Each structure stands twice: as structure tokens, then as C-alpha cells.
Amino acid sequence: MANTPVDSIPARRVLTDPAGLARYQHDEAEWAPYGTPIAVVRPQSTEEVRDVVRHCLAHRIPVVPRGAGTGLSGGANAVDGAIVLSFEDMNRIVHIDAAERLAVVQPGVVNDDLRAACAEHGLWYPPDPASSPWSTIGGNVATNAGGMCCVKYGVTRDYVLGLEVVNGLGEVVSLGRRTAKGVAGYDLAGLMVGSEGTLGVITEITVRLRPARPQERTVAGYFGSVVAAGEAVTAVTASGVIPSALELVDRHCLAAVDAWKKMGLSADADVVLLGRVDTPGAEGDAEAELVRGCFERAGATWAAVSTDQQEADALFQARRLAYPALERLGPVLTEDVCVPRTAVPEMLARIERTAARHDILVANIAHAGDGNLHPLIITPPGDEAARARAQLAFEDILDDAIALGGTVTGEHGVGLLKMRGMRKELGPAVLGMHHAVKAALDPHGILNPGKVLDSGPAAVV
Amino acid sequence: MANTPVDSIPARRVLTDPAGLARYQHDEAEWAPYGTPIAVVRPQSTEEVRDVVRHCLAHRIPVVPRGAGTGLSGGANAVDGAIVLSFEDMNRIVHIDAAERLAVVQPGVVNDDLRAACAEHGLWYPPDPASSPWSTIGGNVATNAGGMCCVKYGVTRDYVLGLEVVNGLGEVVSLGRRTAKGVAGYDLAGLMVGSEGTLGVITEITVRLRPARPQERTVAGYFGSVVAAGEAVTAVTASGVIPSALELVDRHCLAAVDAWKKMGLSADADVVLLGRVDTPGAEGDAEAELVRGCFERAGATWAAVSTDQQEADALFQARRLAYPALERLGPVLTEDVCVPRTAVPEMLARIERTAARHDILVANIAHAGDGNLHPLIITPPGDEAARARAQLAFEDILDDAIALGGTVTGEHGVGLLKMRGMRKELGPAVLGMHHAVKAALDPHGILNPGKVLDSGPAAVV
Numbered sequence: 001m002a003n004t005p006v007d008s009i010p011a012r013r014v015l016t017d018p019a020g021l022a023r024y025q026h027d028e029a030e031w032a033p034y035g036t037p038i039a040v041v042r043p044q045s046t047e048e049v050r051d052v053v054r055h056c057l058a059h060r061i062p063v064v065p066r067g068a069g070t071g072l073s074g075g076a077n078a079v080d081g082a083i084v085l086s087f088e089d090m091n092r093i094v095h096i097d098a099a100e101r102l103a104v105v106q107p108g109v110v111n112d113d114l115r116a117a118c119a120e121h122g123l124w125y126p127p128d129p130a131s132s133p134w135s136t137i138g139g140n141v142a143t144n145a146g147g148m149c150c151v152k153y154g155v156t157r158d159y160v161l162g163l164e165v166v167n168g169l170g171e172v173v174s175l176g177r178r179t180a181k182g183v184a185g186y187d188l189a190g191l192m193v194g195s196e197g198t199l200g201v202i203t204e205i206t207v208r209l210r211p212a213r214p215q216e217r218t219v220a221g222y223f224g225s226v227v228a229a230g231e232a233v234t235a236v237t238a239s240g241v242i243p244s245a246l247e248l249v250d251r252h253c254l255a256a257v258d259a260w261k262k263m264g265l266s267a268d269a270d271v272v273l274l275g276r277v278d279t280p281g282a283e284g285d286a287e288a289e290l291v292r293g294c295f296e297r298a299g300a301t302w303a304a305v306s307t308d309q310q311e312a313d314a315l316f317q318a319r320r321l322a323y324p325a326l327e328r329l330g331p332v333l334t335e336d337v338c339v340p341r342t343a344v345p346e347m348l349a350r351i352e353r354t355a356a357r358h359d360i361l362v363a364n365i366a367h368a369g370d371g372n373l374h375p376l377i378i379t380p381p382g383d384e385a386a387r388a389r390a391q392l393a394f395e396d397i398l399d400d401a402i403a404l405g406g407t408v409t410g411e412h413g414v415g416l417l418k419m420r421g422m423r424k425e426l427g428p429a430v431l432g433m434h435h436a437v438k439a440a441l442d443p444h445g446i447l448n449p450g451k452v453l454d455s456g457p458a459a460v461v
Numbered sequence: 462m463a464n465t466p467v468d469s470i471p472a473r474r475v476l477t478d479p480a481g482l483a484r485y486q487h488d489e490a491e492w493a494p495y496g497t498p499i500a501v502v503r504p505q506s507t508e509e510v511r512d513v514v515r516h517c518l519a520h521r522i523p524v525v526p527r528g529a530g531t532g533l534s535g536g537a538n539a540v541d542g543a544i545v546l547s548f549e550d551m552n553r554i555v556h557i558d559a560a561e562r563l564a565v566v567q568p569g570v571v572n573d574d575l576r577a578a579c580a581e582h583g584l585w586y587p588p589d590p591a592s593s594p595w596s597t598i599g600g601n602v603a604t605n606a607g608g609m610c611c612v613k614y615g616v617t618r619d620y621v622l623g624l625e626v627v628n629g630l631g632e633v634v635s636l637g638r639r640t641a642k643g644v645a646g647y648d649l650a651g652l653m654v655g656s657e658g659t660l661g662v663i664t665e666i667t668v669r670l671r672p673a674r675p676q677e678r679t680v681a682g683y684f685g686s687v688v689a690a691g692e693a694v695t696a697v698t699a700s701g702v703i704p705s706a707l708e709l710v711d712r713h714c715l716a717a718v719d720a721w722k723k724m725g726l727s728a729d730a731d732v733v734l735l736g737r738v739d740t741p742g743a744e745g746d747a748e749a750e751l752v753r754g755c756f757e758r759a760g761a762t763w764a765a766v767s768t769d770q771q772e773a774d775a776l777f778q779a780r781r782l783a784y785p786a787l788e789r790l791g792p793v794l795t796e797d798v799c800v801p802r803t804a805v806p807e808m809l810a811r812i813e814r815t816a817a818r819h820d821i822l823v824a825n826i827a828h829a830g831d832g833n834l835h836p837l838i839i840t841p842p843g844d845e846a847a848r849a850r851a852q853l854a855f856e857d858i859l860d861d862a863i864a865l866g867g868t869v870t871g872e873h874g875v876g877l878l879k880m881r882g883m884r885k886e887l888g889p890a891v892l893g894m895h896h897a898v899k900a901a902l903d904p905h906g907i908l909n910p911g912k913v914l915d916s917g918p919a920a921v922v
Contacts (some may be wrong), residue, residue, distance in 0.1 A: 099699055099803045122701065144644045155642060171890040179799040180831040181616060182868040183605045183655045184875060184883045185895055190651045194644045211701040238560055240583065240672040280744040338640040342560045370641040407643040414645060422645045429632040433902060434646055440901035441894060
């Protein structure tokens, strides 16, 4: 072993130069701290991952698994002295089984690539995080990623049948199953989902697929306030229709997209709600009309079922562009609270008051149908005072979400940014159970240490 | 404390007389062993459950939680010296929240009672184990119960949002959430589901609900062999239609139902497949026709979409009656293997060969659309030789399911009957992880000991 930390990995797939390491130091959570790894290893097989984990076990080196680095909580951020395991070279779709409606993939497969490959078989992999053009299935599983269609089709967790994992003892294990059902033992595959690399390193994923997605209708509504839009969301839930998307984009996002792409959206609305309905046939047409009616009764200034696919796509494109458009204005501190659906209007009102109280810009995009809000706190570049105010606003929003019966993270994960919020949300007894599970499955504490949980029960307050 | 083992529980809800204890010694797994408890306690509140668990912790007494006792694997069987916690008096539907589409219930609520209460709000709790008229939500959660509509709507796990649990330290904890999404920490609520009382005692359950169920169409098909019926199942899966039920009933079941209820079913068919389709409108009509076509092309001797609700209900009633009808013939050893859907014909063929090889009667009912088969091994009362042959057949069926990529239990749980099969299915490394999790969350080993897992890692082979 010359300049590689693990004998079996060719040196060309082991980065140790400062420039190389720098590219793998953090994910997209700009506000989260990060350290300097001793090496970045790009494994090409499960055996290589196992070898790295065993090397790290022998030398008590932290292992930080990393997908595409699109995370928003710092979960993949390097810690000092760690080896970062980057899965970009394990990007093979091993197998799509149309008869069983499942796919077996390596963790580095990009979400949209899997979706495209499934479509060729007349199948559909639903989980659709906004990062789907770049983020990987491994990262999606590690964070239990959500997306726009979860409101009807569930989150990544609902599609994971089985996982191959290198566990905290350096063993390669198969968790879960390939069958539609199964209750032989504890749901350890489910436990791995959303554990952010702290309980095992995922090396292969078996996902459940659905038949090809039905055609969607789009229902758009313009509103004069976020609160009115929130009331429309509550009305849709009460109507019994389950939309295949129900997204909210506020005026700050619309303005940022307009400033960048000249789409002229912000002239027409303070807040846009975008619903989709994919129930087939006349029933679906009726459901779309019902959603439109909910929008109107909640006070929409304009609401329509779109018959123009191009127009509908442009509206959803604006929603997808909101985040990068806001990033052009300065560093974005991304929130991810989730509240009961009926609490969406109240949560949005509280966010507005929080922004005013701290004199800070907070834009809102939201998977509104799930109650999953993404307040985006933006500060001018270099403005340290604003940055301090932003952090106060961030914590206030978490407190409000907990007070309304919600959670500090709906789909982005705890990583580093939500550790304090999670402690408040769960309380000491549940945290104690977390630490017990972590110690049981990672007895030597090498798996992504310091993420999700503080390093030991002693740190819990 | 006079004759009660826990001071705070009134004596009238503590049974210690032999006749009283005998009624709580075992579930419906006739072939599983059971011991004699020192007491049966019927708690009425979370605090009482907590008091019992703390008493058991202090005195190192095993705790065996028990729902309605309808389990089929011995998971609720008493062990010698245990306290059985029977939840029949904690049977309150605490709250149905139509706006959030969720219900909060105590563990002793009967499945059908919850379904009926939801229907009054225009809502639906999908999980529908065959035991739904008697089994309780607590037991359903503990075993991650399935049922007929899982093929489209998933299992109990998919509906559990949050759990209140008394953990292995005697603490009352809230796991999971009330929101549609949430990733704050490990999925400990999911880990509890299907853990059969070995990781915590469930005292309250928050379940997700769906809007009222749409009307179903029934598609029935008669087949000359289980293998032809299995091929029809594979064809339905490949068609892209997701039926809301796809059940198989073989000639032994039909004959037993006929002998009991004189329905005249077995004269017409060797095997009946019962499909249901609940997609609304013309699209659903088309799907039902597609399913019928799949039946015919696989060689159905008769196949039709039922327009007669009474006739359709009679067929499904026959399916529900199969198990009690077979029990009239002698002790039933119930299997619960689940195989990949495409392996259903091969698995059914192997079961036929196993029955012939061991000269034993094996009847089949199956959630065929999930690949979840229930071979029912029946022996004449008192025939010890047949009983020995039945046990050989039981193990052969498990081995065949594993060989075909399946699992030893699709929905009934491991309990006592599937411990050996589970060890074979999972292998030593995954079992080691199970023992680590068990030791982490039940450090004193009082929670339903000896179920699912042997008492300690040393016992694992």
C-alpha cells in the first residue's frame, strides 16, 4: 500500500490531495460545519466497501458514506480524520425485474437514471426529490428522501424492499427481502432507511416499482396570501381527493425565478399552489375539478385545471427552479419542518411573523399536501449580522413546528443542522433508545460519527 | 398487595386461578408449545402497563403481551413464570381525526371495530387480516399483519404513523409521529411493528387512514390445477393491473367448506381464483376485463366479472370460511411462506409434491397476488404418525420457500413456529444484528423472551 489507505483499492480511486479532498468535504448544507478527511475512496464493489470498513474498524477511523453530495443537512459532511466513501463509481442498475416489479441498483445510481430505465419497462419508481437529476438512490435511502409525489405515493422508505449493507462489524449482510411481504425478524432494512450512514453502509438496494405512471392533470391556483393558500390545502385534504402533488411557491420564490428566468410569474400572484391529479378517466377529471373548487372557495384570485401541458410544465419548472434562483441572492439556510396538514396555515403565518421579528428574508416552497414546508432563509453574502439573525429564525421555526405537533425534518434528515431540534422533539428517553441502537449496530463508533446523534449518551441533554 | 402481583392493579383485573390462566396460555397456533403464567393482568391504562413492566423489571419476570389470541405462530403463548398482559380492557378508539386522516387507538381495539368507526367518517383503515372480526390492532401491529387488500394497499406497517410504547426500561415513550412525513431520528416505530412484543409493549397506536374505499368488482376464475391458477397470478402481475385482492382457494378448502356449509363449490372447480378491482369508473371496468382475460389465457375453465354482489360475497365468504372449515377435520398446522410472485406456480407444485411425499393432506389458501401462500397441513385427530409426517412437510415447505427466494413468514410472524426457519433464512450475521438490537432495547430480557429469537446469541447456530 503506497499512497492508498486500503491495500485492495487501486490508488487512482483513492484521493488524498487537498484539492481532491476539498471536493468531498461537504454537501449542500452551506451552514453546516465540516472537517478534513484523510482520504476519499471511490469503491467499485461491495467487497471494496467491506475492505474499507474493515480497515477503518482496525484503525478506528471514521467512515463517511456519500452519494452525490446534494444533501441539505450536512449528513455527508466529512469529519476530521475520516475516510469518505464516495459511491459515484458504483452506479450500475443491476437488474430490473418487470415480472416482480422491482429493481436492484448500486447506491450511486442517479434517481432520474433509475426512473428513465424503469420507464423503458413500462414501470415507475415514484420517489422524486427535487434533486432527482443529481441525487443518488443510496443517498435517497440514507435520508429517506421525499419529493413531490409523496403526498399520494409515499417516501423512499415505502419503496425499499431489501438492502445489502456492510454493517458495523465489517460484515456484508442482506436485510429485508425480494418478496411483496415478509415478517421474518425485525425490520432492519427499514431501520437502515433514513439512518444517514450511522448504522451501516449501503452497498445495494432492491426497490419496489409501480406500473407506469398515469397521465396527470395540473390544477393551478393563485392566492393573495400564504395563509389563504394554506387553507386551500386543508380543504383539498378534507375533500377526500388524494392529489399526486400539491406544491406551494410563495412570492419571494416567484420573484427570484422571474429575476433569473423572466417568466413573469410574480406579477400575477403572491402565492401559487400547484396540484396534480393522476386518477384515470372521468373520475380523475372530476377530482381535478374538486381541487379547483377547493382553491376557489379558499379565496384563490385565479384557479384553473390546465389543459395546456406546456403551461403546466412551466409552472412546475418554476417550482423546481425556486431553490437555485434563491441561492443567487445569497447563502440559503434550508428548513424542512413538517406539521399536521391542518396546521399548515398557522405554521405559514408563524413563519411570516418569525421573518418579520428577525428582520430576515424567508421564502417558502412546500410540499403543502404533506404539511412539509421548506422555509428558505436567505442572507445577503457577507452579512454576518443577518447570518446571526437567520440562525435565531431557524431555531424559532423548529420550535413552532414542534409546538404545532410537527417534526423538525420531514425529508432532508437530521445530519448536523437538526441535531438540536431533534433532541427537543424526541426527548431523553427516546434519545436513549437511539443511542442504544447505535451502540448495538456500530459498537466501535466508526459509522458517520457525530451525525444525527451526538457521539455518546453523555452528550445528551 | 394481597393476591395481585402489582400493587396498582385492582385484584379483579388480575387472574391467578388455574382456569383463568388456562384461557390465556396460548394463541391459535395449535402446534406451538406454551407454559403456565403466574398471572394474567388486564390493564386499563398506559400507566398500569408501565407499572406491570416495572414490577417485572424489578423481579425479572417475563412479560407476554397479548391481543385477542388469534395469532398463528405462538407469539402470544405464555412462558412459565410470566405475567401475561392482556389488552382486552384497553379497547378504546381514542380519536378519529378526519381532517388529518388518522386514528388514535388503544391496542385492544378489534380491527373490524376500527374499520366500522372509520367508515362513519367516510374513511378507511385498509389492513384486513382474515381474523379482522376478532383480532386487535395491537396484535396486528405486533405481527405486522397483512390481509387480502395488501396486494394493492400494503400491510399494517404502511399504516402505522406513531406508537406509544412501554420500553425495556419501563419508560413510556412516543415513537414515530402524527405528520404525513418525518425523518427525525431512526424509524423506531417501524422497528416495533412486527417485533412481536420482544422490543416493547405497545400501549397506543396512531394509524394513517385512507378516504372511503371505492366500490369493488369481483373477477372469479375456476381452474383445473393449482399450477394453472398460479400462472394466472403471474399473468395478472405482468398485465400492470394492481388488483385490490387476488386470492386462491384450492379443492381441499372448497370441499371442506362444502361439507360444512353446503355451498356446492367443489363440484365446479379444483381451484378458485378471486380477484377484485377497485379502480373507479370505466378504467376499473377495463382492468376487471383484463384480469378476466389473464385468467382465461392461463387456462381457466370458467372466468367472469361478477355483476352479482351476492354471488361475489359468497365466493369471498367461502375463502374466509376455509380455515375454520378445515379445522373441523383435525388440528391444522398453518404455513405462511411468501415467494416472489413469479415463483407461485413452482411453489404450489412443490407443495403438492411435498404433500404426496409425506402422505399428508395439505390444503392451500393464498394471498396469491402477493406470493403469500398459506398451505394448511391437516392431520386426523389423535394420529401421532401423521403429526410427525406433518412436521417434516412443514420444514420442507419452509426450505422450498427459501430456495425460491422467499421468506418463511409473509404475515403471521415468527413467534415460536418459525424460529428455526428464520435462522435458516437470515443467516448468522443478520441474526447477530437482531440479538444486538434485542439486547439494546430489552437489556434485562423480560419482553416476551424466547419468541422470534432464542434467548441469547449463544443459542444461535
